[in-house]
Amino acid sequence: MNEITENKANYGIIAILTIGAILVVSLLYVTIPLLPVLAEAYGVPQSRLVWVGSGFGFAYAFGTIVFGTWSDRARRRNILVGGLFVLVLSSVSVRLSPSVEWLIALRTVQGFIAASFPPVALAYVGDVIAPRLRSVAISIISCGFLLAGVLGQLYASAMEQIVSWKEVFDVLAVCYLIIAVCILRLPAGVVSGDKTSVRTVIGRLFGLFRIAPLLATYAVAVTLLLSFVAMYSGLGTHIADAFGMGGRGLMWIRLAGIPGILMSPLAGQSIKRFGASKVLIAGLSIATAGIAFEALSTTVFALVVSSVIFVAGISITVPGIIVRINQLGGNARGSAVALYSFFVFIGASIGQILSSSLMHHGFRFLGISLAAILCAAAVVAWVSSQATLSMYGGNARKAS
Incomplete structure (x- = not known):
């Protein structure tokens, strides 16, 4: 071929x-x-x-x-x-x-x-x-x-x-x-041929938690849909209170976020050039800036632009974090990605609860809080990438 x-x-x-x-x-x-x-x-x-x-x-x-x-x-x-x-x-x-x-x-x-x-x-x-x-x-x-x-x-x-x-x-x-x-x-793909017991498979799953950089990456993963869901959950109330806009206005703002989401495929080329860790740290930094500006926005235009920056940052981060998990998971990448999906969705569930709690103090407080969470995630990702360099030595580029 x-x-x-x-x-x-x-x-x-x-x-x-x-x-x-x-x-x-x-x-x-x-x-x-x-x-x-x-x-x-x-x-x-x-x-x-x-x-x-x-x-x-x-x-x-x-x-x-x-x-x-x-x-x-x-x-x-x-x-x-x-x-x-x-x-x-x-x-x-x-x-x-x-x-x-x-x-x-x-x-x-x-x-x-x-x-x-x-x-x-x-x-x-x-x-x-x-x-x-x-x-x-x-x-x-x-x-x-x-x-x-x-x-x-x-x-x-x-x-x-x-x-x-x-x-x-x-x-x-x-x-x-x-x-x-x-x-x-489509092609059938491969079968690992693994005939080990279910107990061994479960043990291998929990064994992933012993890989420190992978565990740190899961902690970062929790923040992705947590911030995404929390922001959009609070945004409806905010635009109604601050700008007198209803559900249709919220839907238009959500539609405006699509260009930011379309940044995700572009991250693939960046990962090939700079590595997954650098891309996910950059994405988290962009998302942090976006949500912070969003919290401080006083006009609808500024709010929309800031939300696009925030969504673009999340969109860049997601492929970076998945590629990194695939690399660190090795032969257990199916289990590793499954745990990623689990933690991401747990984050989404927490996001709605967090938004409901923090919106009592206003959208600005919610946005600044989410910016702090994403900033902390970026720091964790950087520390994790440095730990990977120490663990893998000469093969660090492959793992990071």
């Missing part, structure tokens, strides 16, 4: 995995704009629907560990395809929920199954993508994960207005079926 043909094949794989990433991760966000509609449909207050999102979230976090670890012992393509087929059935079941209790239960199941895609897809990249394109692939797929946060909400809002909330899940089910068929046509 010549280089041009190989590049086309690789970018075809990347495109399919990225579209799948957007579609699957959107499930985390589609119920946010649907809560008022669901409350009316089931005749309950919105407070009873909190577990429609939280149940999904906790199950998703747990599922990343299960599927990511499993992917180190099985063919990753099969896990991706099987998970998508089950997700088709799960999505159809959610729209048929006869009561709130069933809705919460089925969303929890859906969250667990959805976790079969993100960590396994990232590990699958290492199986089938040429080494020179892996950092680019991870950057593009990571961009898809972030885009899902905006596109998932936009999609759900539009579908609910055009037809009904049930069709949100119907259309997604059809999309999952199409993506599953497409992935079936």
